[in-house]
Amino acid sequence: GKGTGSGHRTLLYGNAILLRHQNSNMYLACLSTTSGNDKLAFDVGLQEHSQGEACWWTVHPASKQRSEGEKVRVGDDLILVSVATERYLQSVREGDQMIVNASFHVTHWSVQPFGTGLSRLKFVGCVFGGEVLRFFHGGDECLTIPPTWSESAEQNQPSPIFVAVGVGRTKWAGGFINWMHPLRIRHITSGRYLGVNENNDLILVHRNDATLASTAFYLREEKDDQRAQLEDKDLEVIGSPLIKYGDTTVIVQHMETGLWLSYRAYETKKKGVGKVEEKQAILHEEGKMDDGLEFSRSQEEESRTGRVIRKCSSLFTKFIKALEILQVNRSRDMFFGTVDLNEMIMCLEDLINYFAQPEDEMEHEERQNRFRALRNRQDLFQEEGILNLTLEAIDNINTITERGYLVTLASDASQNFEVITGYLYQLLAAIIKGNHTNCAQFANVNRLNWLFSRLGSQASGEGSGMLDVLHCVLIDSPEALNMMREEHIKVIISLLEKHGRDPKVLDVLCSLCVGNGVAVRSSQNNICDYLLPGKNLLLHTGLVDHVGR
Known part of the structure; x- marks a missing residue:
């Protein structure tokens, strides 16, 4: 195992070993939960650390031709026993899925060589x-x-x-x-x-x-x-x-x-x-x-992002197709037979963490490396179409919501849809934040109209997510900032009238006023005309190094 000092010693029957997943560097562990049909079996999963006995497994021969203390050879069948629970690592079919757990039933595992070490x-x-x-x-x-x-x-x-x-x-x-x-x-x-x-x-x-x-x-x-x-x-x-x-x-x-x-x-x-x-x-x-x-x-970061994209593309595409079928035949049973909403929620939570901004407390060099890795992730997600799939998923959820298909659903399912919609907006904001190329995707009339058409009609959580998206676009895309029209500013001001002085709404109004240190006079005039009509203004001014004409 990594960091155990075992190096490249010969593996013998009776040895205790750690099993580390190659792509994630996480350890195979016997968990304390039980979710399968066998109530005496423990779940098996991956965890980031190898502390304690949960990650350790002892190797035993499945054949009588091998005995404890002998070398483990390529092609051998062996048995893996959890040190923590003294149960066997087992592969079993439950329904349509093959699962792995730790139980009292024996499964033989075959040793095959892999070019590492x-x-x-x-x-x-x-x-x-x-x-x-x-x-x-x-x-x-x-x-x-x-x-x-x-x-x-x-x-x-x-x-x-x-x-x-x-x-x-x-x-x-x-x-x-x-x-x-x-x-x-x-x-x-x-x-x-x-x-x-x-x-x-x-x-x-x-x-x-x-x-x-x-x-x-x-x-x-x-x-x-x-x-x-x-x-x-x-x-x-x-x-x-x-x-x-x-x-x-x-x-x-x-x-x-x-x-x-x-x-x-x-x-x-x-x-x-x-x-x-x-x-x-x-x-x-x-x-x-x-x-x-x-x-x-390829860089390690690039290959990992490629695998993440593959999983997300498959899951998002399946989700969108199921929503499209739901619009046609209105069969909710077929939809829930195809899509697991909890899986979608967990995937979105992981993605939001995957695109999290570096913390301010980090050392400068580490922070810059994190920013560089984050930018590469954002670029690959945009190039591979995940950004567009996210927008398409939001569109389809809005369509079935407007048609009332979710009204008859159980409260849990309805709440899951609300959570998914909010997460999709958060993911969208995370993919474009600080990335001019991705923000520029919204620098066209149709995309901006799409964004503003939903701002006024969404629930508070979804509206908050959309404000994050809009703020990112206005900060990092001067092209989009220059395309703002009177009706767009009216929508933002109407949110103040609905929800009061929401800090996110005020941030959006601020970002409308200045772009790259230069005043956007048309937006400033429109905000004053519609937010403070006929009122005397007390202006706070500040000196800048360069004055643009």
């Missing part, structure tokens, strides 16, 4: 299976997934984050990526595999349809007609450290068809730029002389 420490610059990476062509062109390939129509930008996954008959997960070894390339944010259809076109394939024939590729050093002849012994080892990040040029060949990953150049027009040349990835019998690609390792 000494191999990764020794060969830091080499490419391992399962790592998040990007493909670069010519040093500065990144292989991306175009928006048209995305399952969600809301994706805005090409998405470049991939993960290489070793396949074939290999017993190693996370071993070295080697020449001529079959591998698959998975797009992180959609969870789909790069594959080939019947017309030999490159596509993204859902994991349920991702056969080895359609999605397996080779990495080649040079183009030739030789087919790979690999023996079992070549595929059952960790491999050799041959392919390195930024140093090794690889040529990608589709295993089944023998076609080469190449490109087609074409001209296109871009707004504000004019004609530009773009390259589209294709499969070709011969390809081009410069088809070589290089690997570039």
Whole structure:
């Protein structure tokens, strides 16, 4: 376990071990709760620390051919026992789901090797299976997934984050990526595999349809007609450290068809730029002389955000589709059979914490690093269309609320919808706060009208969330600030009349008056005319370094 001083010692039967989840760095723990059908079984989950006995498990042989004190070998079946509760780690089906708990029923677990530890420490610059990476062509062109390939129509930008996954008959997960070894390339944010259809076109394939024939590729050093002849012994080892990040040029060949990953150049027009040349990835019998690609390792923060986006995209899309079906057939039973509102609430709570601003008490350097990581998260969420999915979810909830579909629901379900709506506005504010690019998404008439049309008619909690969104937009997007009209300011002032001197409303009024240190005179005049008509004003003034004309 990490920090226990065990290092890389040989694992023996009878040893107590910690099991740490790779992506989250959290520990597998036997919890004190019981939520399954077996009331004598304890729940098993992840926790951040390894203090106490809850995270410790002893390893015992499942076969009589092994005994306590012997080495644990690859391929062995073993039994894991909780030190805290003396119950077995068990996998069991309950309903449509497979769950893991700690019970008195035995489950055998198989030992499979994973390329971590000494191999990764020794060969830091080499490419391992399962790592998040990007493909670069010519040093500065990144292989991306175009928006048209995305399952969600809301994706805005090409998405470049991939993960290489070793396949074939290999017993190693996370071993070295080697020449001529079959591998698959998975797009992180959609969870789909790069594959080939019947017309030999490159596509993204859902994991349920991702056969080895359609999605397996080779990495080649040079183009030739030789087919790979690999023996079992070549595929059952960790491999050799041959392919390195930024140093090794690889040529990608589709295993089944023998076609080469190449490109087609074409001209296109871009707004504000004019004609530009773009390259589209294709499969070709011969390809081009410069088809070589290089690997570039993604940052840990980027890969983690990619996985978060994948989960959120799936959950939000399912939620929106269920709301759309509810509008058509009004079947509440079908809706609640598809969507778990509590799961949606917990996901939104996690996301709001994920986008939390750094604390003021932090050291300057750490605070700047947090800001940099937060900005990257915000950019990726906008590029992958999560911002648009959030807006779409809000629209659909407002639609079913206006049509009265929620009136007949139980009070708990109705409250859950209110909580979800409030959280969606908080998430929206968190994604755009301090990010000019994301705030600029609202610098058009339709988006601003959308925001103001809901301000006056929402419940207090939702209105508060929308005021946060509006305040972020006005502070970080001068374009939106200059688009404010009289009717927009009237809406803000009406909120003062409804709710009194709400600090958030006053903050919005202040942000309407000044942008980047320059007075917005039209907004100031409108606020005075509608908020203080015909009254004498006592103005507080202050000197500034530069006066704009």
